[in-house]
Amino acid sequence: MLVNQFLILGAVLFCIGVYGVIARRNAVMVLMSIELILNSVNLNLLAFALRNGSVDGHVFALYIITVAAAEVGVGLALVLLVYRNRKSIGLEELSEMKG
Amino acid sequence: MVAQNIAFGIVAAIMVWGALRVVTVNNVVHAALWLVLVLAGAAAQYVILAAEFIAITQVLVYIGAVMVLFLFGTMLTRARIGAERELNNKSWWLGVPSAGLLLGVLTLALVSGFGDEELPKDAAIVSTEQISDQIFGPYLLPFWALSFVLLVAVIGAIVLARKD
Structure with missing residues (x-):
C-alpha cells in the first residue's frame, strides 16, 4: 500500500467537503460537509500514524472525533434556535448578524 | 498486500461516490x-x-450518535421531509473552481512530497492498551481540555435549545 493512496483519498474527501460548505444554503447540509472534512483529516492522521509507527495519530484522531461530536451538538442547537426565530434555516437569514 | 489494495479501491470508490451524493442530492x-x-x-x-x-x-460515535442528531435536527427544522429546491446558494458554482483548485494543489503537493513511498508491511495492529497509555500519559492535559470542551458543549446546547 502506498502512503499516497490514503492521503489523496483524504484530499478528495476534503475538497468535496469544501465544495459542500461553499455551495450549500441549508445549515444542516453545511454541518454534514464539515463532518466530511473532519473525517478526511482523521484518514490522514491514521495514515501517518501507520507510516511513522507511532500511536500519537490515533490519539489525535480520537480527539477529533470528540470535537466533531461537540461541534455537531452545539451547531444543531444553534440551527434549532435560528429556525425557531426565523422559521427557516437558510444561511442568508444570518446575514443581519453584526459582530 | 494485493487484497488490501483491492479492498482500499472498492471502499474508496464507494466513499467518493457517497461524498459526491452528500453535497449534490436535493x-x-x-x-x-x-x-x-x-x-x-x-x-x-x-x-x-x-x-x-x-x-x-x-x-x-458517528454512525450511532451524530447521525441520530442530524436526523433529529432535520425533523425539528423541517415540517415536511422530502425533496426541496433551494438547498444550494445562488452562487453555488463558486464552489467548483475553489474545490477543484484546492484538490489540484493538494494532489500536486502530495505526489511530489511522497511519490510512491510504501506504508510499512505487516504492521502490528495498534492495541487499545497502547492508545490509552498515550491518552492517560503524555496527552493527559489535552484530554482534560477536551473533557471541558464536551462539558461546555453539552451545557451550551441545553441553554441554546431550551424554551424559556
Whole structure:
C-alpha cells in the first residue's frame, strides 16, 4: 500500500467537503460537509500514524472525533434556535448578524 | 498486500461516490443516509490502516450518535421531509473552481512530497492498551481540555435549545 493512496483519498474527501460548505444554503447540509472534512483529516492522521509507527495519530484522531461530536451538538442547537426565530434555516437569514 | 489494495479501491470508490451524493442530492434525509455510507467506508479504511479501536469509535460515535442528531435536527427544522429546491446558494458554482483548485494543489503537493513511498508491511495492529497509555500519559492535559470542551458543549446546547 502506498502512503499516497490514503492521503489523496483524504484530499478528495476534503475538497468535496469544501465544495459542500461553499455551495450549500441549508445549515444542516453545511454541518454534514464539515463532518466530511473532519473525517478526511482523521484518514490522514491514521495514515501517518501507520507510516511513522507511532500511536500519537490515533490519539489525535480520537480527539477529533470528540470535537466533531461537540461541534455537531452545539451547531444543531444553534440551527434549532435560528429556525425557531426565523422559521427557516437558510444561511442568508444570518446575514443581519453584526459582530 | 494485493487484497488490501483491492479492498482500499472498492471502499474508496464507494466513499467518493457517497461524498459526491452528500453535497449534490436535493433531500436532507437522503444526504444524511449517504453520509452514513461515507462514514462506514471511513471506518473500513481505518481497519485497513490497522486502527481497530478508532474504527469502532467511528461507528459508535458517528454512525450511532451524530447521525441520530442530524436526523433529529432535520425533523425539528423541517415540517415536511422530502425533496426541496433551494438547498444550494445562488452562487453555488463558486464552489467548483475553489474545490477543484484546492484538490489540484493538494494532489500536486502530495505526489511530489511522497511519490510512491510504501506504508510499512505487516504492521502490528495498534492495541487499545497502547492508545490509552498515550491518552492517560503524555496527552493527559489535552484530554482534560477536551473533557471541558464536551462539558461546555453539552451545557451550551441545553441553554441554546431550551424554551424559556
